[in-house]
Amino acid sequence: MPRPEFQAPPDVFYNESEARKYTTSSRIIEIQSRISERALELLSLPNDGVPKLLLDIGCGSGLSGETLTEHGHHWIGYDISKSMLDVALERETEGDLLLADMGQGLGLRPGVIDGAISISAVQWLCNADKSSHDPRLRLKAFFGSLYRCLARGARAVLQFYADNVKQSEMIVTFAMRAGFAGGVVVDWPHSSKAKKSYLVLTCGPPSISTSLPKGKGENGEMCSDDEDDGSSDEDGDKTVGIYERNRSKKRQKTKKNGKGKDWLLKKKEQMRRRGHDVPADTKYTGRKRKTYF
């Protein structure tokens, strides 16, 4: 199924039946709460037991907010979908809810918020759902207002699904332009399903304290659903995943120069073992043809 961003604008897509899934589907609930746990971890709030005032941008039915409440924080949630907020009311979430469009700016006083998380919301800004929408202006308004309302040194962790590298680059560029320091942390880069990108931003100029945390499962290790996520933490199997503009060199080479003699011999051997009638290997096998004009 295509990603929701391609189906309809957020306020239309998240209608009552879609919003209902967020209370009934245990799979969605589990994934959402796992992502928000990780986002909260990346937020790295000081561990002094003092509750903080956080933002949840695109809070939806308040699943991510519940994680914040469990950790004792107070939060203000933004969402564009009335149906999702109605579900949040039903679930009796602790945070305050606002019906607002993040592309129009957050509308908060400067420097009052201690941190922000956002689960699978920022990519919506890249779509132009109305003729008056310009994704660049909306990204600028969003990151500008987010930067203003965060206290100095506060962090924002925004989990997003970019459609392609260009889109992810655009999001990061506008975040940097707003004055944020930070970058993208990728968890489970080798898994197509479990792969999650987090934009980790710090308010203020780059310094040692703004260095990026590491992503999970970079060196080939896969994330299974039953696996305890905590175990990989201690192994130190965490590295930063970096988006490459091009495919890896190895792959590019195979495409450019054909498959090569070794590959051909291997395939012939394979076919022979399967009982096919395969010509014998000679000095002509896999040899490059002469170039004719």
Next chain:
Amino acid sequence: MRLLTHNMLASNVRGATTGYPLKLEAAKWVTKEVDLNADFIRGLLPKIDWRALVAATRALGLPELLPEEQPPEEEIFAEGAADVEGSAIRRIHHALLEIHVQEGSLVCPDTSRCFPIDKGIPNMMLHEDEV
């Protein structure tokens, strides 16, 4: 919507200079009890706009809840003040976190744009020509 959120919220309608403080017009509000955390209040207090908070409590018809001027910090965070009924920290905690505005509206001071509050959720969506 709690008064804490009201205190942070500003309008970003085109033409608004600061858009703060939003004038609160509450038709219905309820109170829900929340545990008091003195450390949270201590961290929050410097960020609170006291005048806006007092104006909001007046708008709810609670003129006695908070004094016109912010009490000194020593008084608010005095030893054992959190356990005394009616102490400054208790009142501040009550005003910020326990009052939930259910129905009403927020009015932008610069443009008089009205943001309705429905079931405790303020509708801050702007029209295309207001962005």
